[in-house]
Amino acid sequence: MGLIHGLTAPLQYEFMVKALVLSGLVGVVCGVLSCYLTLKGWALLGDAVAHSVTPGVVLAYVLHIPLAVGAFVFGVGSVLIIGWIQSQTRLKEDTVIGLVFTGLFALGLVLISKTPSNVDFLHILFGNLLGIATPDMIQTVGIGCLTLVVVFVLKNDLLLFCFDPTHARSIGIDITRLYYILLTLVSLTIVVALQAVGIILVVAMLITPGATAYLLTDRFDRMLMLAMLCGLGAAVLGTYLSYYWDAATGGCIVLMQTLWFLLAMGLAPKYGVGRRV
Amino acid sequence: MPHPMSVELENVTVTYQEKVALHGVNLSLKSGSIVGLLGMNGSGKSTLFKTIMGFIRPRIGRVQIEGLPISVAQKRGLVAYLPQTEQVDWQFPVSVYDVVMMGRYGYMNVLRLPRPVDRRMVQESLQRVEMWALRNRPIGELSGGQKKRAFLARALAQQAKILLLDEPFNGVDVKTERAIIQLLMELRNLGQTILVSSHDLVSISTFCDQVIFINQTILAYGATAEVFTPENLTRTFGGILPPLPWRGDV
DSSP states (O other), rough: OHHHHHHGGGSSSSHHHHHHHHHHHHHHHHHHHHHHHHHHHHHHHHHHHHHHHHHHHHHHHTTTTTTHHHHHHHHHHHHHHHHHHHHHHHHHHOHHHHHHHHHHHHHHHHHHSSSSSSHHHHHHHEEEEGGHHHHHHHHHHHHHHHHHHHHHHSSHHHHHHHHHHHHHHHHHHOOHHHHHHHHHHHHHHHHHHHHHOOOOHHHHHHHHHHHHHHHHOOOHHHHHHHHHHHHHHHHHHHHHHHHHHHHOOHHHHHHHEEEEEEEEHHHHHHGGGGGGO | OOOOOSSSEEEEEEEEEEEEEEEEEEEOSSSSSEEEEETTTTTHHHHHHHHHHHOOOOSEEEEETTTTTTHHHTTTOOOOEOGGGGSSSSTTSSHHHHHGGGGGGGGGGGTOOOOOHHHHHHHHHHHTOOOOOGTBBBBGGGHHHHHHHHHHHHHHTTSSSSSEETTTTTTTOHHHHHHHHHHHHHHTTTOOEEEEEOOOHHHHHOOSSSSEESSEEEEEEEHHHOOOOHHHHHHHHOOHHHHHHHHHOO
16 A cells, blocks of 8 residues: 555645656656667767767757757757767877767857856756656657657667668668767657756666666567566666656656666676676 | 669769778679679778669669669568678577568558568568578577578568678588579579679689779679689689689689
């Protein structure tokens, strides 16, 4: 009775219902994308895109255009800048990534400090799941669902793109297009997730579920399912935790993600640490 | 109307940032032949493969596959490429069956949902390379020879008319090497064109109908019996000759 009451009692508040729906969706969308990012080795790139959207979000706010548009332009733009700097200099990729995203993030921080109503922007940095406004919620749900649909339509193409782009090219699949599609999906997902956990922790949502699932299975379809479940479970449980402990929601959700990962790392039958003892 | 050549290169020159990798390459490969590609490292073997695949656009010259431009040939899945094994992430969570099914993607609709014909082709291809029993195994748990067979099965499932094999016998046991050669000869008899690079001169000379010697350009090209000569080998490899078949024979 205690448990059931504990789970249902918060549902009498509209803000909790909204937060749970939204965090669940964010968990699922990020879980799916995280499989591709883990397999493609794009973790650092994901972090870079997440930080780089900051100035875009601030500018969008100032110009009264949808935050998603600003975030998207800067997210994709950052990757284009990374590619351009790499082609013009002798620097290695991770150096250039570190350079570009910290520069853009710094620009975002300066813009935040120079913009009058800076309360909203702290929410962008740290997330504001429990206080999300209805228009933001609608936008987030819309983008989240769109992302899910695109990933599921292109599921196998994206898998082939990550696994063997040479073969994809040789049978006439446009891998440049797939590259930009995946990049766009990552940017959109970041827009969705930053409402929930904030820019600083977004990358955890985009890596941890995929990493956890990767330790648990050798089948891609199962990996997708497991990553979605991890993301969903962490998001919902994290939101409850944050309600009862009165703690930062984003932090609670990511902590749950990390807990799943540690459990998988310890207990996974084939790739866990425990199998050796 | 004469049947078009399987692979046709006319006066092809390829450059990487002003550095010439291939120049003046003329090549006509007939259907139903196995052609060996011999050259040192950096002689342009990979460049030639990539040019035929359409990954590199020649600076000058023209490439045609079965009389078609490369982009059309790609869409029809006419050319299959077997890379050297190191180029794939073997920890990837896909099974042998999944990999071979990727050979069928070009025939499927946008969702890439396998139809019965796709499943049948995958099964036949896997049986042909004797890998059907291992179909559910993750690719990371295969031996070197099994990996090669799995990717060969993918090329079979793709129903490619032209097979490009880059050093297929590297890291492969003798039994698998013989099985692969046997299969290549069967495919040749069915009218497929096979271009295989190798530095194992002994085996190349035994199963290839024709041989190409390459070093930035075609040094010699013709029937194995005619061009596989000490002179051409010396021209291609300079002083550092690998072991030669006739040293033991004579």
